[in-house]
Amino acid sequence: MECNEVIALSRQEHKPLQVNPIKHSQPMGAALAFCGIRNCLPLMHAAQGCASYTKVFFTRHFNEPIPLYSTSVTDITAVLDGGDYSILLSIENITQKNKFAPELIGLHTTGLTETKGDDIRGVGMHIEIPYCYVNTPDFEGGMESGWALTAKALIDQHTKPQSHVRPNKILLLPHVSMSPLEVEKLKALCESFGFETCALPDLSSSMDGFFGEQQGKLAQGGIGIDEIEVLGNCGTVISVGSSMRIAAEALLAKNPRISHLHFDHLMGLKMSDNFIGALMEKRQIAPSPSVKRWRGRLQDAMLDTHFMIGSSRFVITGEPDMCVGIAELLQSVGGTIAAVVSTVYSPVLEIIEAERVFVGDLEDAKTYFKDADLVISNFHAERILHSNGEYHAGLLLRGFPNYEELGNQLRSDQLYEGGTCFLFEVANKLREVKHHG
Amino acid sequence: MVNRAKIKELLNESACSHSKEKKPGEGCDKPKPGLAAGGCAFDGAQISLFPYADAVHLVHGPQTCLGASWETRETLSSYEGRDHTVMGFTTGIRTNDVIFGGDKRLEASIDFIMKEYAPEAIFVYSTCVTAMVGDDIDMTCKRGSEKHGVPVVPVHAPGFVGGKNLGSRLAGEAVLEHLIGTKEPEFTTPYDINLIGDYNVTGDMWQYLPLFEKIGIRVLSSLSGDGRVGSIRTAHRARLNVIVCAKSLITLCRKMKEQYGIPWISVSFYGKRDTAFAIREIVRALGDEKLIAKAEEVLTEEEEKLEARLKPYREMFAGKKAVLNTGGNKSWSIASGLQDLGIEVVATSIRKSTEDDIEKAKAYLGPNGVLMKAPAAEQAKVIDEKGADILLAGGRSLYTAIKKKISFIDVNQEKKVSYGGFEGLLNLAEDLKHAFNNPVFANVSEKAPWETVSMEAE
Numbered sequence: 001m002e003c004n005e006v007i008a009l010s011r012q013e014h015k016p017l018q019v020n021p022i023k024h025s026q027p028m029g030a031a032l033a034f035c036g037i038r039n040c041l042p043l044m045h046a047a048q049g050c051a052s053y054t055k056v057f058f059t060r061h062f063n064e065p066i067p068l069y070s071t072s073v074t075d076i077t078a079v080l081d082g083g084d085y086s087i088l089l090s091i092e093n094i095t096q097k098n099k100f101a102p103e104l105i106g107l108h109t110t111g112l113t114e115t116k117g118d119d120i121r122g123v124g125m126h127i128e129i130p131y132c133y134v135n136t137p138d139f140e141g142g143m144e145s146g147w148a149l150t151a152k153a154l155i156d157q158h159t160k161p162q163s164h165v166r167p168n169k170i171l172l173l174p175h176v177s178m179s180p181l182e183v184e185k186l187k188a189l190c191e192s193f194g195f196e197t198c199a200l201p202d203l204s205s206s207m208d209g210f211f212g213e214q215q216g217k218l219a220q221g222g223i224g225i226d227e228i229e230v231l232g233n234c235g236t237v238i239s240v241g242s243s244m245r246i247a248a249e250a251l252l253a254k255n256p257r258i259s260h261l262h263f264d265h266l267m268g269l270k271m272s273d274n275f276i277g278a279l280m281e282k283r284q285i286a287p288s289p290s291v292k293r294w295r296g297r298l299q300d301a302m303l304d305t306h307f308m309i310g311s312s313r314f315v316i317t318g319e320p321d322m323c324v325g326i327a328e329l330l331q332s333v334g335g336t337i338a339a340v341v342s343t344v345y346s347p348v349l350e351i352i353e354a355e356r357v358f359v360g361d362l363e364d365a366k367t368y369f370k371d372a373d374l375v376i377s378n379f380h381a382e383r384i385l386h387s388n389g390e391y392h393a394g395l396l397l398r399g400f401p402n403y404e405e406l407g408n409q410l411r412s413d414q415l416y417e418g419g420t421c422f423l424f425e426v427a428n429k430l431r432e433v434k435h436h437g
Numbered sequence: 438m439v440n441r442a443k444i445k446e447l448l449n450e451s452a453c454s455h456s457k458e459k460k461p462g463e464g465c466d467k468p469k470p471g472l473a474a475g476g477c478a479f480d481g482a483q484i485s486l487f488p489y490a491d492a493v494h495l496v497h498g499p500q501t502c503l504g505a506s507w508e509t510r511e512t513l514s515s516y517e518g519r520d521h522t523v524m525g526f527t528t529g530i531r532t533n534d535v536i537f538g539g540d541k542r543l544e545a546s547i548d549f550i551m552k553e554y555a556p557e558a559i560f561v562y563s564t565c566v567t568a569m570v571g572d573d574i575d576m577t578c579k580r581g582s583e584k585h586g587v588p589v590v591p592v593h594a595p596g597f598v599g600g601k602n603l604g605s606r607l608a609g610e611a612v613l614e615h616l617i618g619t620k621e622p623e624f625t626t627p628y629d630i631n632l633i634g635d636y637n638v639t640g641d642m643w644q645y646l647p648l649f650e651k652i653g654i655r656v657l658s659s660l661s662g663d664g665r666v667g668s669i670r671t672a673h674r675a676r677l678n679v680i681v682c683a684k685s686l687i688t689l690c691r692k693m694k695e696q697y698g699i700p701w702i703s704v705s706f707y708g709k710r711d712t713a714f715a716i717r718e719i720v721r722a723l724g725d726e727k728l729i730a731k732a733e734e735v736l737t738e739e740e741e742k743l744e745a746r747l748k749p750y751r752e753m754f755a756g757k758k759a760v761l762n763t764g765g766n767k768s769w770s771i772a773s774g775l776q777d778l779g780i781e782v783v784a785t786s787i788r789k790s791t792e793d794d795i796e797k798a799k800a801y802l803g804p805n806g807v808l809m810k811a812p813a814a815e816q817a818k819v820i821d822e823k824g825a826d827i828l829l830a831g832g833r834s835l836y837t838a839i840k841k842k843i844s845f846i847d848v849n850q851e852k853k854v855s856y857g858g859f860e861g862l863l864n865l866a867e868d869l870k871h872a873f874n875n876p877v878f879a880n881v882s883e884k885a886p887w888e889t890v891s892m893e894a895e
């Protein structure tokens with residue numbers, strides 16, 4: 001569709017359907033979040049299809065087996081059961097069949113079971129294994145909010161209230177679009193300042209593509225429920241991404257003495273400076289020589305790439321917390337953001353200074369592909385961009401899903417080092433497009 | 438609406454080999470809480486119909502159903518118009534639609550699609566939420582159909598009614614009720630067949646269709662690989678229904694026999710033996726002596742040509758042994774292909790296989806072949822005992838292959854090339870050649886320094 005009317009940023013939809021959607025559902029975000037909890041059994045309260053799709057989706061994206069189960073609601077249980085029957089029986093069946101002992105049952109709903117109105121909280125009384133429930137209907141929100149709601153629920157339901165803090169303990173709350181390696185790098189940076197560091201959820205040791213005997217039956221790696229219970233003594237909680245604020249606030253409610261630092265993203269020089277500066281203030285020590293070195297490299301990369309990027313136009317699609325970081329980094333070296341097309345509405349979209357920012361799908365985004373040099377989008381943009389020779393723009397794959405490229409889980413765009421690599425990657429793509437396209 | 442009687446009937450379909458030993462009412466698709474694996478009915482329905490490239494497939498439901506499923510299957514199409522199979526359409530219903538009903542949104546979506554994309558037809562899939570809140574999809578489709586003058590077909594296979602098989606059957610019902618018999622073909626021949634249940638994944642159909650053409654078998658319509666809605670509407674004029682490895686669509690064929698007197702046969706096109714057998718079955722069923730003779734002539738010629746091309750591979754693979762760990766019809770079909778290439782298949786998995794699949798696997802592997810019921814636990818031992826050289830399995834078994842220092846092919850990965858028909862065998866042969874020659878499996882299995890270097894301090 002060639003739509004000439006300009007779509008405004010709004011919570012309201014501008015058409016009755018989505019064509020070539022980029023939005024992903026809340027339950028999918030919740031499922032992924034539970035994959036970052038050690039020995040968790042992620043259980044989707046749904047008919048069998050949602051879990052099956054989700055499993056395939058993330059397996060292909062991460063190239064990693066995904067532990068995910070469903071309560072397999074049927075048309076009969078949908079009508080007769082208030083949730084207890086299928087949830088309890090599922091847990092029994094799954095643990096018996098697999099002969100494993102999960103440390104946590106991570107239960108979350110879908111559109112179907114929300115419509116039914118099941119009491120997923122009440123069921124918890126009958127479950128002996130630690131249990132966390134989240135309401136994630138897929139007719140509301142999106143993947144980013146499903147992930148954030150799960151982090152919040154884990155804290156709400158499992159973190160014990162405390163009145164004292166350990167000043168050197170940090171909790172990181174990464175948004176859903178951060179890769180396992182990005183979480184690991186962030187943790188490592190905090191540790192280099194001498195902080196005892198946790199991340200919630202923590203995909204850095206569960207979805208990082210590690211050769212070993214893979215069971216894929218329970219979440220491997222990740223943060224433990226025992227660690228979540230004592231998060232109340234963190235000196236500092238750091239939320240990355242506007243979606244994660246709710247999780248940080250949940251933790252503050254457990255212990256008002258915790259200090260909260262929030263960053264909309266950690267891409268580019270300015271945000272990285274702010275982050276490092278904050279850590280320095282807390283610890284009153286200087287960063288390691290390698291951090292300083294990387295800052296210099298990023299400065300150099302910004303200068304090296306500014307000519308190429310500064311003369312280029314970009315279209316970005318994806319989850320809001322990812323889009324804002326990419327947009328600001330590119331703008332910091334003079335890139336022109338023709339359009340940001342977001343999966344869902346988020347207040348953070350209001351701060352993006354692009355020519356167009358709105359919630360939409362790839363059919364909408366396509367309108368802006370024509371005079372773009374580089375499109376930053378997911379797997380689905382590939383065919384649209386390259387199928388008919390109509391567009392000259394190149395494509396940089398970011399966000400969900402990325403079915404075909406290998407090694408997504410080990411790519412980092414954050415902080416000084418990640419920003420450096422990102423800028424070079426973008427500039428090299430642009431070179432291909434502009435000089436050989 | 439989802440019709441309970443219809444679902445019962447489909448679940449009890451006698452022609453389905455899953456339900457043979459089950460008690461009445463206990464068909465093959467009733468999921469146990471927590472243990473249901475695989476896709477839902479909607480998934481099955483979508484798989485069965487999605488390859489119609491000239492139709493738009495509109496998923497009436499919340500985000501998960503389509504958001505995670507579009508553009509995931511390599512069902513190729515030769516359609517020259519806008520190929521809708523690489524696109525995704527969903528009403529993506531919101532809270533308001535759950536409260537007040539989603540009919541208005543659906544109607545507006547149909548109008549939007551007709552205005553912007555003008556497809557030959559629209560399939561509207563109901564899903565768990567829209568079925569649960571009771572949207573009147575039939576009515577909205579009927580109105581859309583009348584308003585726009587193209588078929589707008591409701592497909593009632595919400596996920597919670599069961600698994601993929603049932604969904605595929607429900608898709609067959611929708612096609613039978615709304616499309617088949619609604620249009621006459623431009624011309625007919627005595628050699629017209631419908632292909633049922635091949636979705637042309639990675640171009641599977643294109644591996645054997647050239648043989649059809651040489652022999653003179655005409656595919657009148659397809660459900661639904663490389664299919665067109667325009668031609669499935671004429672399917673009632675075919676002489677024969679050919680089911681390709683899709684037991685779930687037997688119901689449809691049985692009903693077409695009752696309604697239109699079209700006989701059906703069930704075949705597969707994996708490997709050389711099956712392909713030749715399938716073609717002989719088809720021409721025999723069509724019953725024309727000239728056609729039968731022509732088929733023999735073409736088969737002889739093609740088999741000879743294939744033999745010559747397989748010969749170098751056979752020499753290369755002489756003495757090699759394989760263990761196969763994959764599900765369903767792959768447990769014998771890939772075995773058959775491997776054997777055609779001169780590889781001895783020493784074991785295959787029969788986990789999750791139907792009786793038919795097990796029988797076939799048994800016949801193909803012979804008395805010494807091991808049929809593994811719990812392949813994950815058994816395969817390592819079998820590899821040792823039989824001295825296997827390669828493991829063909831899903832990604833999770835890679836670790837076993839590395840530990841045993843043998844080659845590996847991930848047979849469950851989304852394939853990019855077809856292993857079907859005669860031509861597909863050569864693709865399989867190439868993949869095997871690369872796997873056998875690749876040193877990566879041995880290299881990766883080297884020990885780490887901290888496993889070998891002794892340190893005094895410790």
Ligand code: SF4
Nearest residue numbers: 047049050502565596
């Ligand atoms: S189970 Fe229901 S909600 Fe889930 S994907 Fe299938 S149809 Fe959609």
